Amino acid sequence: MDKLTTAAQNAKTPQQQRGILITVVVSVLFICAVLLGFLHKMGQPRVLTDSELRANGAVKLTRPRIIDNFELLSDSGEPFHTSALAGHWTLVFFGFTHCPDVCPTTLATLNQFYQMLDADTRKQTDILLVSVDPKRDRPQQLRDYVRYFNKDFRGLTGEFITIKRFANQLNVPFNKVPLDDGDYSVDHGAQIVLINPRGHYQAFFKAPQDPAKMKLTYRSMRATFSG
Known part of the structure; x- marks a missing residue:
């Protein structure tokens, strides 16, 4: 009699079985929603304060x-106007192809930073090297130089006075330095300037740069930008 009672108690009606199944499915869906929400939050940029930046x-x-407004010359030989800076984010570095150390180091760092970005962010991000030595940095030479570091990087050259005015607007100093052998070099600021999608000077990354920190701060500034 006890066995029959137990069997009767263990027997589930179709309605009860359906209720259990619904409970299990709802529980699984809830867990999945919580997990997806957590993963989505983890993927969002961390918003930093100005002091944290x-x-x-x-x-x-x-x-x-x-x-x-200004007009320079792109490494393709085409004119480059201020308006070309609008519609995307641009990181600008002033340097030159004969630079022995700072420029190749910075461009290598920019390449590491660029590769760390997701594909969509890379599509919205331009990297520009503006030559502070336009006498020697002709478009083709500049093109070959920047493409060595990354095929998506671009170079700008042009009239010296135009480059100087552009650099002054971005607070980037540079000066020609005569060498003992009669040649010359160029001392220049090593900061990387960030221009927002409106084509306005937004921020700069101090030297020496770290790719991971650049990614962290760049994502934060993009997240808080109101275009």
Whole structure:
């Protein structure tokens, strides 16, 4: 009699079985939703305060600075105007192809940073090397130089006075330095300037740069930008 009672108790009606199944499915869906929410949050950029940005090597301007119109020459030989900076994020570094150390190191760092970005972010990010030695850096030579570090990088050259004015707007100093053998070099600032999708000067990354910190601060500034 006890066995019959137990069997009767263990027997589930179709309605009860359906209820159990629904409970299990709902529980699994809830767990999946929580897990997906956690993973989505983990994938979102961490938003940093201005002091945290500075601690990680990035200085954000209190107010983005409008850049005056200019015309330079791209490494393809085509004119490059201020308007070309709009519609995407641009990282600008001033250097030259004869630079012995700072420029190749910085471009290698920029390549590491660029490779760390996801594909969609890379599509919205341009890397520009602006030559501070336009006398020697002709378009083809500049093109070969920047493509050595990354095929997506671009170079700009042009009239010296135009480059100087552009650099002054971005607070990047550079000066020609005569050498003992009669040749010359160029001393220049090593910061990397960040221009926002409006084509305005947004921030800069202090030297020496670290690819991981650049990615962290760049993602934060993109996340908080109101275009």
